[in-house]
Amino acid sequence: MALIATQSLTKTYPGGVTALSDLTLSVEPGIIGLVGANGAGKSTMIKTLLGLLTPTTGRAEVLGLDPTASGEQVRARVGYMPEHDCLPPDMIAAEFVTHMGRMTGLPRTVARERASEALRHVGLYEERYRQIGGYSTGMKQRVKLAQALVHDPDLLLLDEPTNGLDPAGRDAMLTLIHRIGTEFGISVVVCSHLLGEIERICDSLIAIEGGRLLRADRIDAMTTGTDVLAIEVAEGTAELSAALAQRGLTATAEGRMLLVPLTDEATYDLVLRTVAELDLPLHRLDQRRHRVAELFSTAVPTPTLEVSHV
Numbered sequence: 001m002a003l004i005a006t007q008s009l010t011k012t013y014p015g016g017v018t019a020l021s022d023l024t025l026s027v028e029p030g031i032i033g034l035v036g037a038n039g040a041g042k043s044t045m046i047k048t049l050l051g052l053l054t055p056t057t058g059r060a061e062v063l064g065l066d067p068t069a070s071g072e073q074v075r076a077r078v079g080y081m082p083e084h085d086c087l088p089p090d091m092i093a094a095e096f097v098t099h100m101g102r103m104t105g106l107p108r109t110v111a112r113e114r115a116s117e118a119l120r121h122v123g124l125y126e127e128r129y130r131q132i133g134g135y136s137t138g139m140k141q142r143v144k145l146a147q148a149l150v151h152d153p154d155l156l157l158l159d160e161p162t163n164g165l166d167p168a169g170r171d172a173m174l175t176l177i178h179r180i181g182t183e184f185g186i187s188v189v190v191c192s193h194l195l196g197e198i199e200r201i202c203d204s205l206i207a208i209e210g211g212r213l214l215r216a217d218r219i220d221a222m223t224t225g226t227d228v229l230a231i232e233v234a235e236g237t238a239e240l241s242a243a244l245a246q247r248g249l250t251a252t253a254e255g256r257m258l259l260v261p262l263t264d265e266a267t268y269d270l271v272l273r274t275v276a277e278l279d280l281p282l283h284r285l286d287q288r289r290h291r292v293a294e295l296f297s298t299a300v301p302t303p304t305l306e307v308s309h310v
């Protein structure tokens with residue numbers, strides 16, 4: 001069974017903005033990145049999956065349930081971390097998370113135990129009796145994550161969990177999300193406009209732009225090998241390029257690398273032989289892989305979408 005599936009999902013807000021347009025996708029359990037520039041429709045997608053927004057047309061399915069018809073059942077099995085600050089500053093973290101547990105229907109003592117456990121998982125156990133208002137931004141994000149975990153969900157929907165964090169805080173949050181996804185066996189959908197940072201912790205990606213689906217697939221399927229061979233030598237790049245040309249291989253320079261078309265296995269041998277004959281120190285020889293960022297580069301420029309350069 002798919003973790004999440006949508007068929008022609010479209011959401012137009014009353015003002016006329018179409019935030020999601022004809023989205024059809026299916027993703028398997030795991031850690032899934034929902035990536036797109038600001039305004040791409042990520043939050044709308046999350047709220048639709050939770051049953052908080054009703055699709056204008058089309059349908060969604062989460063854990064085999066229709067969130068429009070069975071919103072409560074979906075929310076009983078899904079934890080949600082909203083994007084914006086929504087924490088009561090005067091409340092003690094342990095009380096707040098317990099309260100959120102009670103809201104999901106847990107008995108008082110169970111909710112209290114689960115709250116302590118969730119706060120331990122996010123690294124706030126020692127600080128759990130402090131008022132939330134005195135917490136740092138990173139700690140507040142962790143409380144939001146703890147309340148999403150308190151009822152032991154099967155799926156977490158995290159809306160921009162690294163928002164407002166410095167690079168070290170972002171790293172720590174991503175490591176924590178990865179741990180939750182891998183060690184606890186909970187599937188996670190993590191929204192971000194920063195492709196580079198979530199790409200490394202996710203198994204799959206849903207890439208959207210202007211409400212339209214660019215691609216939903218496993219990351220390894222998006223980064224298959226290209227038919228280009230990248231060669232880097234410590235010195236003698238021009239010399240190598242000329243020698244390759246003599247052997248019928250047209251090399252294009254890209255920074256310190258030479259790129260040659262990879263027609264078959266013989267191309268590797270030809271390059272290796274040429275490098276050896278010229279006695280050049282070879283730094284790198286590998287088949288170029290597609291990068292996830294290429295998904296976005298063919299579409300309308302998205303200045304707010306930061307991509308990794310690997």
Ligand SMILES: Nc1ncnc2c1ncn2[C@@H]1O[C@H](COP(=O)(O)OP(=O)(O)OP(=O)(O)O)[C@@H](O)[C@H]1O
Pocket residue numbers: 013014015017018019036037038039040041042043044045083193
């Ligand atoms: N309640 C609403 N009423 C009208 N338009 C809305 C509403 N919420 C969102 N939108 C619009 O829908 C589009 C998608 O917004 P959404 O918040 O889903 O995008 P996002 O990818 O989550 O962006 P961000 O990262 O900035 O939150 C935007 O053009 C936004 O202005």
